Amino acid sequence: MFGFENMKISSSDATKPVINLDQGDPTAFQEYWMSTKMKERCVVVIPGWELMSYFSDKTNVCWFLQQDLAEAIKALHCEIGNAATEERYIVVGNGSSQLCQAALFALSSLSEDKPLSIVAAVPYYSTYEEEASYVQSQLYKWEGDARTFNKPGPYIEMVTSPNNPDGTIREPVVNRGGKVIYDFAYYWPHYTPITHRQDHDIMLFTFSKIAGHAGSRIGWALVKDIEVAKKMVQYLTINSIGVSKESQIRATAILNELTKSCRIKSESFFEYGNEKVKSRWESLRWVVDKTGDKFTLPEYAQAVCNFFGKSSSTYPAFAWLRCNEDKDLEILLKEKYVLKRGGERCGCDKKYIRVDMLGPNKDFQNFLNRLLTINGSAASFVKMPKSDPNLCQTHNCNLLHKYFTSPQQWLSRKDSTSPRTLKRLAAQATIYSIWAERNKRLHEGVMATPEPVRDVILGRRNGKNFMNLMFCWSRHE
Amino acid sequence: MFGFENMKISSSDATKPVINLDQGDPTAFQEYWMSTKMKERCVVVIPGWELMSYFSDKTNVCWFLQQDLAEAIKALHCEIGNAATEERYIVVGNGSSQLCQAALFALSSLSEDKPLSIVAAVPYYSTYEEEASYVQSQLYKWEGDARTFNKPGPYIEMVTSPNNPDGTIREPVVNRGGKVIYDFAYYWPHYTPITHRQDHDIMLFTFSKIAGHAGSRIGWALVKDIEVAKKMVQYLTINSIGVSKESQIRATAILNELTKSCRIKSESFFEYGNEKVKSRWESLRWVVDKTGDKFTLPEYAQAVCNFFGKSSSTYPAFAWLRCNEDKDLEILLKEKYVLKRGGERCGCDKKYIRVDMLGPNKDFQNFLNRLLTINGSAASFVKMPKSDPNLCQTHNCNLLHKYFTSPQQWLSRKDSTSPRTLKRLAAQATIYSIWAERNKRLHEGVMATPEPVRDVILGRRNGKNFMNLMFCWSRHE
Structure with missing residues (x-):
């Protein structure tokens, strides 16, 4: 009967701290x-x-x-x-x-x-x-x-x-x-x-x-x-x-x-917030997709938003995750030190859990990693990401795939469609991500989803040339 | 059943605004x-x-x-x-x-x-x-x-x-x-x-x-x-x-x-607060005394306060006022546009009311004035304050009585016990009070209790020579 009783559970494994996405603490927006x-x-x-x-x-x-x-x-x-x-x-x-x-x-x-x-x-x-x-x-x-x-x-x-x-x-x-x-x-x-x-x-x-x-x-x-x-x-x-x-x-x-x-695109909280939750939903859907048929997420219809003046989908503050096997998903995730609100608490069955989509970046990231490894479902994937052709299907990974064979040559070449600033930014983000990813896999045994790279790029959204470069990227990549 | 329902009652007489001392809003301490x-x-x-x-x-x-x-x-x-x-x-x-x-x-x-x-x-x-x-x-x-x-x-x-x-x-x-x-x-x-x-x-x-x-x-x-x-x-x-x-x-x-x-006498809130509530209680007791046997207030025993290190009485945040006649005191005061919490609400009878002692200075002052005039009880007193020998029984009035016959002479005379600064302060306070009092009686038909003079004096408590002068006063007056 008590919504916040989960918060004091601690992990016995120091390398895997408890991720608490039960309460819906919206700290993601603090940034x-x-x-x-x-x-x-x-x-x-x-x-x-x-x-x-x-x-x-x-x-x-x-x-x-x-x-x-x-x-x-x-x-x-x-x-x-x-x-x-x-x-x-x-x-x-x-x-x-x-x-x-x-x-x-x-x-x-x-x-x-x-x-x-x-x-x-x-x-x-x-x-x-x-x-x-x-x-x-x-x-x-x-x-x-x-x-x-x-x-x-x-x-x-x-x-x-x-x-x-x-x-x-x-x-x-x-x-x-x-x-x-x-x-x-x-x-x-x-x-x-x-x-x-x-x-x-x-x-x-x-x-x-x-x-x-x-x-x-x-x-x-x-x-x-x-x-x-x-x-x-x-x-x-x-x-x-x-x-x-x-x-x-x-x-x-x-x-x-x-x-x-709210009407100043580069400052509006609602523009920022929409990008933030949308990006998290895309990452979560990507991970759920990776786990095969194990989980499903609700699908939401598109509708015209009178405020944004364009068609958009719903990106809820919680994800309602269903386990397609006959299992208690809350217990399954607790074994991975991930705390969620079980479906029974919402008048539903144990196959469902409610996942807070507004927690700290690190918690959300770790949750995705642990979801990937649940019941060994994605173990093979974690071991051989390079052989998975789907790995590079997002924007960031496309970039990586396209240019990684000859980065030096690409960086020094002048062309009319990709300004050097954009190339350097992309290369910097890519190299940093690979380095950080390598360390995480080696020392912590966890694998990141594309979200951090996206976050790095979006973190520069207020920079001088950001919009031009993004426009350029989406036109020519 | 609803503690705050009194607050919206307004007066039909613009010259006598409603005084609401029902809720115990402790704004007196704002100063x-x-x-x-x-x-x-x-x-x-x-x-x-x-x-x-x-x-x-x-x-x-x-x-x-x-x-x-x-x-x-x-x-x-x-x-x-x-x-x-x-x-x-x-x-x-x-x-x-x-x-x-x-x-x-x-x-x-x-x-x-x-x-x-x-x-x-x-x-x-x-x-x-x-x-x-x-x-x-x-x-x-x-x-x-x-x-x-x-x-x-x-x-x-x-x-x-x-x-x-x-x-x-x-x-x-x-x-x-x-x-x-x-x-x-x-x-x-x-x-x-x-x-x-x-x-x-x-x-x-x-x-x-x-x-x-x-x-x-x-x-x-x-x-x-x-x-x-x-x-x-x-x-x-x-x-x-x-x-x-x-x-x-x-x-x-x-x-x-x-x-x-709290241990710095000139800064301590508790020293200030004690002076404040004590002074209000003294004013209220003075007024209740003036009304004859109409009202009574509880008496509190003295006890040694471990914090102040001296004997003191209780000065509650509310006064529990009893009407000694067979009347509903809440209604009696409502007729004077004074709102209080009636005794029945506290499981008691209608002869009692609870008076907030921590309201704004002006409200408390007006309440005392209206209490004085309740049922015409103090009407004669209001008309002839000079003939009342008790009027000058407080510290300030004693001072007035002692020196008013030859103020000029007293002010210019040098003596070893009363410094001229003290004399001038006392004279200034007295003259100002008499002038303000005269205006209030003439234009508003209300009479002040000694509290304002005391407040004026205490308002200077942080001044350079305040403590010495007060000490001097209480020793020699």
Whole structure:
């Protein structure tokens, strides 16, 4: 019942530290905020005498919501076009988990029938079950899978879209006039195409999963009905007498920065974030493909994203990995010191696991390596990568394959299509990668996927000639 | 059932704005943090890339507790001597309300009998009842007054000492082997003498009421039993996935400052805070005395404070005011546009109200004025203050009385006991006060108590000769 119990498991093998991709800690995005351009931008300074009161705005239904944060939330939704904020009350919470519980409290308190049934279609976010059960409230009761739910009377359906854990685009499935709480934690353009502006009675958002600031514990709800908003505020008042003011002003600064730069291609977090998750998904799909028929990943349809103005796919913050053999995938990965959330926790079977796609680069890389070696499936591949014709099928490997036979000659030759700067960059990246790869295989027994090379190249994306060179590369390679 | 519903009531009389002393918003202390000495000291700077993870220390039972905060908490308790921190787990929460609920969850989850009875001796902190009831948990049940509680079986007793609302020093009253949650929100030397180091299984503290940072929503529990600590952490994990990191690092900076300066008399927050609440209590007692037998306030015994090293009384953060006539005091004060928490909310009768003693100076001052005029009780007094021989019984008024007959002569005379700087300061304060008082009576129809003069004098406490002059004054006046 306890989502974070996995985190303290340690490895008995010092050469293979535990990789914990269970909790969905979105630290992958930290590199964006540490980049030269962003580093100085969202610094928050708080003197000792500021933000001392419980109150932010006594005239607001949500009296502990900082007005600047409310404005920042509205501005970002307006710019991204992912949710309607007009004629709605904004309720801020200590993360969207607390808001979800506030909404359960509000809807069930206002309902005549109690306990109110709480359902979600399988596979669901495992925490919903915990949130609806842990205090054994008489106001509401967890009833599991929405698809098999047939109890008469009022109910609340949790709809997460894109869904956690499987990334699917969701709609309510019960459709018997019950209440719906929409969780749009991942309805942002780096994860999924923004196809329309969401417009529902209760919509939850979290600051954690937009740009990675999970430590701030900020979430917000957009609520149409004032009575529901008031009851949610009542819950938050009794539960924690509001929400940290420090986190609120920091979230304000960051959300304002996201809004300000979201249309500047070289600065936009959403452009960066989309590249990041897309690249990870490509690496994961590459590795899953390498393991033969052992695993499968969901496929996502393309759709036009109104924000990016082009067709795109969904790249969820979690991968919903299925083991095609009759095995408990969570245990299988635990043997490799990889911790994931098992499918059973999401109302599903043991063949599935939920993999955090937003962990640190190193953890994700190590996970791919261990996945490759699972049950010896890719052992032969690890031993003879050169003989595998598929090894060089990505952009970086194509480059390597094309020129490695006579690098010196290629580097010194002048031609009209490949500038020398590009050649040198490519050669440098290739040589460094081979050297690092050789060391890793020799000393650590692990093999890298193409992602690091891509990361090295993308790390130079803000350089003077980057876009020209990339354009040149994709045209002539 | 809702502690903050009072805050939006507005006055229909523009000349008499609503004074809200219901919620206990401790903004009175802001002036300390804004003083020249403190202003630059506890500034917290947070770059955009910091504090992004959910985790603070994965090896700690309370994995979301910043290690620096844990150290700061221990150091302050050690310096003040108010609580034992050895062999205890520190659990941080979004304020101590959330921690109280975490403790109820922990103790009841670990108990075989459910629901567990929750009790507190009348008058109790009204929020306990709300916290134990609002989600209608099947784990525990609010059973009201601990003194009349006679249900067999296990129970939890809430013990707040000094007590909110009445400031009394409390011990458990049931004493049948049940669990006790100690709330030591006010067991700090500015409120009450620190007579011994508290040493119990579960002790709650809040950052809000130490030095006034209620907006940060930080509280902590000192917990002996690891199983209880783990269950509390489980509650906080499901409830809000931990606690704002921004608030934690700010609390760290402030607590460290409190520790660092607590032995420097001219800088110590506790010296300042004690002066502040003591002065307010003296003003309130003066006003209550003026109203004849209409109201009474609790009396507190003197005790030696180990921290200050001298005998002192208790000056609670709330005043528990009793109306000696058969009237609903909350309604009586509402007619004067003064909002307080009524006694019924604390399990008591309507003759009592809880008055916040830590509100803004102006609100407190206005409250005293309106209290003086309640039911016309002090109307005659307001009209003829000069004829009241008691008016000049405080230090400032004594000074006025002694010298006002020949101020010019006194100011120019040299003598060995009263330096001219002191004389000039006293004269300046007196003349200014009389002028301001005359304007207020003439234009606003309200009368000030001695507090403003005292505040003016204390406002100069950091001046070069302040301590010498004060010493001189109290010796010779």
